[in-house]
Amino acid sequence: MQTLIDAQKKLLPDLLEIMQKRYQILQHIRLMQPIGRRVLSTNLGISERVLRSEVQFLKEQNLIDVSSAGMSVTLEGSELLKNLEDMMKEVSGLKDLEKQIKSLLDIKDVIVVAGDSDLSPWVKKEMGRACVACMKERLTHQSIVAVTGGTTLAAVAEMMTPELKQIDILFVPARGGLGEDVKNQANTICARMAEKAMGNYRLLHVPDQLSDEAYQSMIEEPAIKEVLELIRSSNMVIHGIGDAITMAERRKTPREEIEKIKQRHAVAEAFGYYFNQEGEVVHKVKTMGIQLEDVKKVEHVIAVAGGASKAKAIKAYMKQAHHSVLITDEGAARELIRE
C-alpha cells in the first residue's frame, strides 16, 4: 500500500495534492450541506474560482448535487468518501498520529480527524461523524447507550444517522442535570440523538441542586429508579472531556467549590468528575446516574474531545481510562505529542 502510494507520487507528484484537495472539498460539502460556494471557499481557504472549477468537476462525476439551495453530496459521493477515508488518513499522516497517540496514552483505540476544533468549528462535526461510525461498529443488538452533555456531544448527536441494521438502541443520559445550557444538557442531547438514530430514549428529570432528603426520596421514585437502572446497565458510554476550570465556571458552581477545584490542581472534567494531572479524582459533582466505578465496567467507553486547548485535559483524563476509545482532532493530537 505504502509502496504503491510512493510510486504514484513519483510518477505524478501533484496527484496526491489534487486528490486531497478534492477529497477535502467533498468532505466539507458533506459536513455543511447544503452550502454555497462562497462560504465553502472561505472555509477551505481557496479562491472561489478554483473551487468553482472543482465543483463543476465533482458535479460531472456525479459526486455532488448542486441546486439553488447549495451543494450536497450524492450517494455515490458519500460512498467514495467512505472508501477513501483510510487511504486519505494514511496520506495526510493522520494514521501515524493515531498510532503515536495510542502508544503515548496507552489506550484501547484512537481516532484522529483533520483540523483543530478550536480554530474551525466544523471539525467538531467531523469528530461527531467519526464517533457515530465508531459507535456503529461496536453496537450490537439491543444496546443501551449513555451520553453526557457538552458542545462536542451535541455535535455527535447532530451527525447521528439512523441505524441500517435492525438494532434496537435505547439512549439514556449518563447523569443528572449538570447546570449547562439547555442545548448542551445530557437530556437534550440524548433525545436528539435518539431521534436522529430512530431509536428510543428515556430522560432523567432531576433538578441540579437537591437536599439529601429530597435526593433520597427521588431515588425511590419508580420512574426515576427505572431510568437509573437502565443507565447502570448500559453497555456503551459516550462522553466529552472538558477543561476543569472552564467547565466549573460554565456551570453555576459556587465560589468555594471553584476555589477547591483550583487548589487541588484539577485540569480535566468528565461527567461531573474533576481530575488532576495524574488522573486522580479531586472533586465530584453530586448527581444521580452513572458513577466513575460504573464506567469502568462498561463494555464500550468512547471519549470525544478535540482542540489544542483540550490536550492537557485529555492527557489527564486518559491516565485513568486505558480502557476507553478516544476520538479527537489533529490540533489536540499534535499538542499532545509536542509536550
Added chain:
Amino acid sequence: MQTLIDAQKKLLPDLLEIMQKRYQILQHIRLMQPIGRRVLSTNLGISERVLRSEVQFLKEQNLIDVSSAGMSVTLEGSELLKNLEDMMKEVSGLKDLEKQIKSLLDIKDVIVVAGDSDLSPWVKKEMGRACVACMKERLTHQSIVAVTGGTTLAAVAEMMTPELKQIDILFVPARGGLGEDVKNQANTICARMAEKAMGNYRLLHVPDQLSDEAYQSMIEEPAIKEVLELIRSSNMVIHGIGDAITMAERRKTPREEIEKIKQRHAVAEAFGYYFNQEGEVVHKVKTMGIQLEDVKKVEHVIAVAGGASKAKAIKAYMKQAHHSVLITDEGAARELIRE
C-alpha cells in the same frame, strides 16, 4: 485495492490517464533502450513534443537517464515499473481480461500484456519479459528448461536476464530440427537464452529428415541419448503456439502433408504437433525430443503466443492443455473473448 482504484478513477480520471501515459513511456523505454525521441514517439503514437515534455519530467524524477546514445531507465525507474505493474494492469483492465480468459479456457494461469503483436512488434518483447518473470517465479534449484522455436520464443530469449538467486539452470531444445530459419530454431534460441541467463545448455543436433534406420542409429548415439534423457526429465517447458497452415508452409512441409493437414482442419501447431479446433492431434512431425505425452507430465508448462490472428490457434491448443500457463497479449485476448 479495486475499490481504491475505482475511487481514484472517480476522483481524478484525467490524472490516471496521465499516469498511464507516463507508465507506458517508461515501459517502452525499458523495452527499447537506448532509444531516441523520434522513434519512441512514432511507436507510441504521440507527438514528439509532448513526449519531450514527459521525458524531461521523467528525467527530473530520476527515472530515466538520457545520454547522447538515447534514453534508458534507471534502477529507480525499473523499481517503479515493477511496483506499479499490478496496479496499471487493473487500471487498464488487463487484470479483468486475464480473469475472463482464465475462466473461458479453464487453464491454470493467464498473463495478458498490453498491445497486439500483430500490429506492433515490440509487444512480443513485452510478452517475453512477462514470460521471463513468470519463469523466475516458478524456477527452483537445478531446473531443466526445454524451449521450442519461433519468433515469439526468440523474443523470450532476448528478454532473458541473469538469475539473481544462485540457481543452476540447464536449457535444452524441446525437440529436434523443425526446419525453420536458423534464427528461430529451438537450438539457436536455447543457446541464446542460456547465454543471457548465464546458465548452461545442451543442443540437439539432428537433421530434419531422417530415414528410419538412421533415426534408430542416431538414437543410440551416446551424445544424443544423453540430451534426449535430459529433455525428457525437464521440469519446465516453454513453447509457442502457431497457426497450423502458416507453420506448415513456413517449414518446408511436403505438398501431400499440407493437404492432409488442411483436410483434417488443423488450426493450431505446437512443438511439431498439429491440432484441430477441438484440441485433438491430427498430425505430427516426426522428430526426436519431447512428445505430447511427456509434456503433460512436466511440472511447469508455459505457452507464449499473441496477436489477434493467433486467437483461434490458442483456443484450440488450450483445449487440451488445462495444466498450462498462457502468456498472451491484449489483441489475442480480446479476440478470444469476442468469439
Added chain:
DNA sequence: CATACCGGGACATTTTGTGTCCATTAGCTG
C-alpha cells in the same frame, strides 16, 4: 571523415486555468 541519429534551445501558437464582474433566481424575513 561523413552521415545519421541523438538531445536540447528558442519561439510562436493554442489551450487551459484563474481572477473579476455581473445576471438571474429562489427562498426567507420583516
Added chain:
DNA sequence: CAGCTAATGGACACAAAATGTCCCGGTATG
C-alpha cells in the same frame, strides 16, 4: 408582499502552461 440575501452560472480578460515548429551542435558508427 416586497426587499434582501445567498445561491448558481455565464462572460470575458489575462496569465500560465502545453504543444507545434524549426533548427543547432554533438557524437557514435560505418
